C-alpha cells in the first residue's frame with residue numbers, strides 16, 4: 001500500500017482543512033539505469049580540509065558545479081577530517097550555521113571525517129566521535145525538507161578514487177531514503193577494477209534469496225538493470241512468480257526452500273564460473289511476545305532468517321564466491337533497537353549483523369566485502385499486514401517522515417555490491433529515512 005500522505009489528493013485535502021499534519025517531502029527516486037549525465041550541473045558547496053579540494057576536482061570532472069556564490073545549493077560537502085579537538089569542532093558550527101539555509105529542498109549533505117586511530121588522545125577520539133553526533137542531529141533537523149545527511153569516516157591515505165563513488169552515491173537519487181548514517185571507509189577490500197559509475201555490474205552473477213517478491217524482486221530488477229545476471233531463489237510455492245521474474249530480467253531461478261541444506265550445491269551448479277554477489281534476503285516474521293511465543297514460531301524465524309543465511313554464506317565462502325565478491329545480509333532496525341513482540345525476529349536480524357561482520361573478516365583475504373542493510377519501515381507485503389497505527393508510527397517516526405519503497409533498498413544494495421563501494425565492508429547501512437528507532 002502506498003503512503004496515503006504522499007498522495008497529491010490527500011495533501012490538497014489536508015491543506016484545505018488547515019490541519020497541522022506534517023506533510024513529508026516528496027522524494028525524488030532513481031527510476032532508470034545509472035547515468036551520471038542526469039546529475040550534471042548539481043550545485044555543490046564544498047569546504048574544509050584537503051580531501052575536499054581533491055574531491056572538488058573529481059566532482060567537477062563529473063559535471064557537478066562546485067563554484068562558490070551559486071546558491072541555493074543542491075548539496076553541502078564538508079571535509080571535517082582535520083578535526084582533532086573541541087576547538088576544531090567549531091568549524092562545523094561556522095560552516096553549517098552560515099550555509100544550511102542556502103540549501104534546496106531534497107538536498108544532500110556529506111560530512112567527511114577522520115577515522116579514530118590507536119594513537120589518538122582522549123580529545124582526538126572524542127572530537128572525531130562528536131562529528132557523528134553532530135551529523136545525526138543535523139539529519140533530524142533537515143529531514144522534513146527532504147534533505148539527507150551522512151558522515152563518512154575515512155581511513156588515512158584511502159585513495160580519492162575509492163572515496164568519490166561513495167560520495168557520489170550519497171549526493172544522488174539512489175540514496176534518497178538513507179539519512180543519519182555513519183559509515184567507515186577503509187582499504188581492507190578495495191579493488192581497482194571498473195570504478196566507473198555506469199554498467200557497474202556487467203559480467204557479475206548475483207543470487208538473491210527470497211527473490212520472488214518485495215525487496216528481493218525489486219533488487220533483482222535493479223541489479224539486472226545495471227548489467228548483472230541474476231538468479232532468484234524462493235520457496236517452491238512461489239515458482240510461477242520466480243519464473244515470470246527471471247524471464248523478464250533474462251535471469252534464472254531456483255525454486256527451493258532456503259533452509260534446505262542442498263541450496264549451496266544447487267547455487268554452485270547454476271554458477272559454473274562462480275558467484276560475485278550474494279544477497280541473503282529471505283525473511284519472515286512470526287510475532288508474539290516471549291511469554292506467548294510458541295516454539296515453532298521461534299524455530300521458524302531463527303532458521304529461515306539466520307541459520308539458512310549462515311549455512312549458505314559459510315558454504316559459498318569456502319567454495320563458490322569469486323575473488324572480490326560482495327555479500328549483503330538483510331537485517332532490520334528491529335535487529336538494532338529491538339521491538340515488542342519480535343524477540344525471535346530481532347534476534348535473527350541482530351545475528352545477521354554479526355554474520356556479515358564475521359564474513360567480512362573471513363572474506364577480506366579474497367577482497368570479499370560483507371555488509372548488513374537494515375531497512376526501516378518499507379511498504380511491502382510484509383508490512384501491509386500490520387495494524388494501521390503501527391504502520392503510521394513506522395512511517396512518521398523518522399527524519400523524512402514517511403515509509404520507504406522496496407526500490408530504496410534495492411538501489412542501496414545495488415550500490416553496496418558495486419566495485420565503487422569496495423571501501424565499505426563490515427558495516428551496517430540503515431535504509432530507514434532516519435527512523436527514530438535505534439541508533
Ligand SMILES: NC(=O)c1ccc[n+]([C@@H]2O[C@H](COP(=O)([O-])OP(=O)(O)OC[C@H]3O[C@@H](n4cnc5c(N)ncnc54)[C@H](O)[C@@H]3O)[C@@H](O)[C@H]2O)c1
Nearest residue numbers: 210213214215234235257258281282283332375378380382
Ligand atoms: N519490509 C520491511 O519493512 C522490512 C524491514 C526490515 C527488514 N526487512 C527484511 O527484508 C527482507 C525482505 O522483506 P520483504 O518486505 O521484501 O518481505 P516479503 O515477505 O515481501 O518477501 C520475502 C520473500 O522471502 C521468501 N521466503 C520466505 N521464507 C523463505 C524460505 N524459507 N525459503 C526461501 N524463500 C523464503 C518469501 O516467499 C518472499 O518471497 C526480509 O529479510 C525482511 O526481514 C523488511
